[in-house]
Amino acid sequence: MSTKPKILVTHKLPETVQDYLNLHADCTFWNEEGSMPRSVILEKVSDAEGILGGTIDEELLSFAPRLRVASTSSVGYNHFDLDAMRAHGVIGTHTPYVLDSTVADLVLALMLSAGRRIAELDAYVKQGKWQKGTSGTELFGVDVHHSTLGIIGMGRIGEAIAQRAVFGFDMNLLYHSRSPKKEIDERFNARFCELDELLRESDYIVVMTPLTPETKHLIGEEQFNLMKSSAIFINASRGATVDEQALIKALQQGKIRGAGLDVFDIEPTPVDNPLLHMPNVVTLPHIGSATARTRNDMAELAAKNLVEALNGGRAYVVQELKDLVPN
Ligand SMILES: NC(=O)C1=CN([C@@H]2O[C@H](COP(=O)(O)OP(=O)(O)OC[C@H]3O[C@@H](n4cnc5c(N)ncnc54)[C@H](O)[C@@H]3O)[C@@H](O)[C@H]2O)C=CC1
Numbered sequence: 001m002s003t004k005p006k007i008l009v010t011h012k013l014p015e016t017v018q019d020y021l022n023l024h025a026d027c028t029f030w031n032e033e034g035s036m037p038r039s040v041i042l043e044k045v046s047d048a049e050g051i052l053g054g055t056i057d058e059e060l061l062s063f064a065p066r067l068r069v070a071s072t073s074s075v076g077y078n079h080f081d082l083d084a085m086r087a088h089g090v091i092g093t094h095t096p097y098v099l100d101s102t103v104a105d106l107v108l109a110l111m112l113s114a115g116r117r118i119a120e121l122d123a124y125v126k127q128g129k130w131q132k133g134t135s136g137t138e139l140f141g142v143d144v145h146h147s148t149l150g151i152i153g154m155g156r157i158g159e160a161i162a163q164r165a166v167f168g169f170d171m172n173l174l175y176h177s178r179s180p181k182k183e184i185d186e187r188f189n190a191r192f193c194e195l196d197e198l199l200r201e202s203d204y205i206v207v208m209t210p211l212t213p214e215t216k217h218l219i220g221e222e223q224f225n226l227m228k229s230s231a232i233f234i235n236a237s238r239g240a241t242v243d244e245q246a247l248i249k250a251l252q253q254g255k256i257r258g259a260g261l262d263v264f265d266i267e268p269t270p271v272d273n274p275l276l277h278m279p280n281v282v283t284l285p286h287i288g289s290a291t292a293r294t295r296n297d298m299a300e301l302a303a304k305n306l307v308e309a310l311n312g313g314r315a316y317v318v319q320e321l322k323d324l325v326p327n
């Protein structure tokens with residue numbers, strides 16, 4: 001009989017990552033597109049000590065009496081019910097650092113695209129509107145270089161965005177986070193400020209906090225009312241950090257100039273979401289980390305985290321559950 005821990009993997013992994021897991025665990029894989037259906041997970045998780053992927057909630061945990069570690073191949077872990085995991089003594093791990101640059105690249109792309117109207121004017125050219133003549137001014141956008149960028153949530157990804165914005169585009173940097181960071185101030189000649197001040201002063205506003213009870217609807221009607229009418233708003237964190245209805249209203253009423261969104265309240269977002277029908281809004285299907293190399297690195301790290309945490313080794317355990325790790 002195998003002495004290796006039993007693990008359940010609920011989405012397809014690269015072959016090399018499966019090979020690694022097979023060396024260290026008795027694995028049940030899912031090799032079809034999409035994720036393992038919930039009913040199958042609940043059935044197969046009954047004897048698993050580790051799980052890689054998916055939502056971890058009270059229901060799943062009640063079907064998993066032997067579960068010790070849940071590993072997610074994302075850095076965000078708002079799909080973990082941390083209270084339930086604590087109650088069941090289940091450790092959670094995630095994948096920080098390996099995706100910072102890829103997500104930061106995408107945020108800059110959203111800023112450029114929304115600010116300089118790339119997607120909108122690409123359609124303008126392809127639809128033959130250029131041929132009809134233009135005074136020119138109606139094609140104007142908002143400069144990225146030498147504008148003021150306000151980053152809300154100056155963590156790993158926030159810092160990678162700051163690096164690109166300050167050194168690549170000569171932007172001035174404001175940030176709001178749980179606390180000021182001296183090294184950020186010095187390195188980027190940046191200034192920590194309260195949220196209201198950041199919203200009033202920034203030309204580009206990027207939300208990059210995790211989704212937690214404190215950050216849910218951090219940006220709503222009151223916050224949009226503080227922004228410049230020329231502001232470009234970017235959300236690449238989680239949809240629910242922003243009150244989506246308030247964002248729609250702010251755009252409809254011209255309270256801000258445009259937006260770039262990688263994340264939505266409901267994903268996939270319904271096709272009748274008004275945001276999808278506004279030319280000044282750039283929309284993406286949650287692809288912040290979606291390059292082959294980065295997704296592979298995330299899968300490798302998630303697998304390593306799972307194996308290490310099951311064996312008492314070093315893993316990226318989520319902050320809130322670190323005290324559950326035996327010394
Ligand atoms: N669009 C996408 O594909 C991706 C989205 N993400 C999202 O980005 C988030 C951030 O990732 P990292 O930078 O690695 O996390 P991090 O933990 O390094 O940084 C988050 C920052 O937000 C700050 N923060 C937390 N609560 C706050 C609050 N109430 N007010 C102000 N600041 C607050 C923290 O102090 C920290 O500096 C993830 O949790 C995830 O939700 C991450 C990767 C890809």
Ligand SMILES: O=C(O)C(=O)CO
Nearest residue numbers: 073074075076288289
């Ligand atoms: O890692 C995350 O949190 C994502 O959203 C996908 O990369």
